[in-house]
Amino acid sequence: MSDLLDLGGKVAxxxxxxxxxxxxxxxxxxxxxxxxxVVNDYFLDRAEAVANEIKNGGGKAIxxxxxxxxxxxxxxMVGKAEKAFGPIDVLVNNAGNSGADPDPDARKPFWETGPAAWDSFIRVNLYGVINCASACIPGMIERKGGRIITIISDAGRxxxxxxxVYSGAKAGAxxxxxxxxxxxxxxxxxxxxxxxxATATPAIEARLQADPERAKKILEKYVIRRPGKPTDVANMVLFLASDASPWITGQTYPVNGGFTFAL
Structure with missing residues (x-):
């Protein structure tokens, strides 16, 4: 039986x-x-580390x-990707949070700040998605096929x-x-x-470990009482990128341990 999750032939x-x-x-x-x-990041050294990890494992990456x-x-970026591997078949809009260079007031209540702080969230979480989609979609239309997957947050739901403002930007995306x-x-x-x-990145894990009582209260809101793992998210993204999901579109799938439910 063939592997429906096999991405052979697809450039991502x-x-x-x-x-x-x-x-x-x-x-x-x-x-x-x-x-x-194609491993993108605002910081080239981080992108190179992941690309090298893939290549060291026998995969192809830039x-x-x-x-x-x-x-x-x-x-x-899209031009470089196409020169290296050919047309992009799968776009994953993952870049988010408050961007690589957030305004120092971005975490204050929005009514105490202004557009400079709001832009920290809106530009990366909404305009970033629009920019990447606009660059990749024409090629997908020409080839009559493609997958676009955007990572949002339950804050947007x-x-x-x-x-x-972050919640609004994710809802907009x-x-x-x-x-x-x-x-x-x-x-x-x-x-x-x-x-x-909540996904167990190093920053979130450090916060949870620093205050066990607060961590317990946070995790009580989750039906599955643990933070998510990057693999939990990657599993769903792989499914949506693969030939296992050709008739699924326009949907938002919560991968959230039961923090919220969806119909």
């Missing part, structure tokens, strides 16, 4: 893939025989530095106190993806989101 671009969830998605794709994995909030930078799905379905291009909750 993952933004923000120099660490954490993005890194694991890149490793998953390489392990399932992607024809080429590292490309680009700022997803800058359309010209994104188009240059349910809202998160203290992360108002999800709405954008639903519209893209409607626009591109006739070209056999699917567009979906994966909504994640």
């Amino acid at each position: 671009l993952i933004t923000g893939a120099g660490q954490n969830v993005g890194r694991q998605i890149a490793l998953h794709f390489a392990a399932h025989r992607a024809a080429g994995v 590292a490309v530095q680009a700022d997803v909030t800058d359309l010209a930078s994104v188009k240059e 349910a809202g998160e106190a203290g992360l108002d 999800a709405g954008f993806m639903r519209a893209v799905a409607r626009s591109l379905g006739r070209y056999q291009i699917t567009a979906n989101c994966v909504a994640i909750a």
Whole structure:
């Protein structure tokens, strides 16, 4: 029986893939025989470390530095990717949070700040998605096929106190993806989101370990009482990128340990 998750022949671009969830998605794709994995990060050394990890394991990868909030930078990245491996079949919009260079006031209540702080979230989580999609979609239309997967947050589905603008930006990215799905379905291009909750990156693990009582209260909100793992997210992204999901589009899949439920 053939492996439906085999990506043989597909070229994938993952933004923000120099660490954490993005890194694991890149490793998953390489392990399932992607024809080429384009590892993007704002910091080239991080992207190179992941690309080398893939190549050392026998996979094909390149590292490309680009700022997803800058359309010209994104188009240059896509050009480098296509020169190395050919047209992009899978785009994973993973770059997020408050960006590589956040405003120092980004974590304050939004009503105490202004557009400079808000832009820290909006530019990377919404415009970054739009920029990357606009650069990759024409080629997908020409070839009549493709997968676009955007990593959002449960903050974008349910809202998160203290992360108002971030929540709005992630919700905007999800709405954008639903519209893209409607626009591109006739070209056999699917567009979906994966909504994640607390995932055990080094920063989150350090916070949980530093305050066990607070960690216990946080994890009580999860039906499966642990933070997520990057592999939990990468498993769903791989499914949506593969030939196992050709008739799924315009959806948002929570991978959140039961933090919130969806119909």
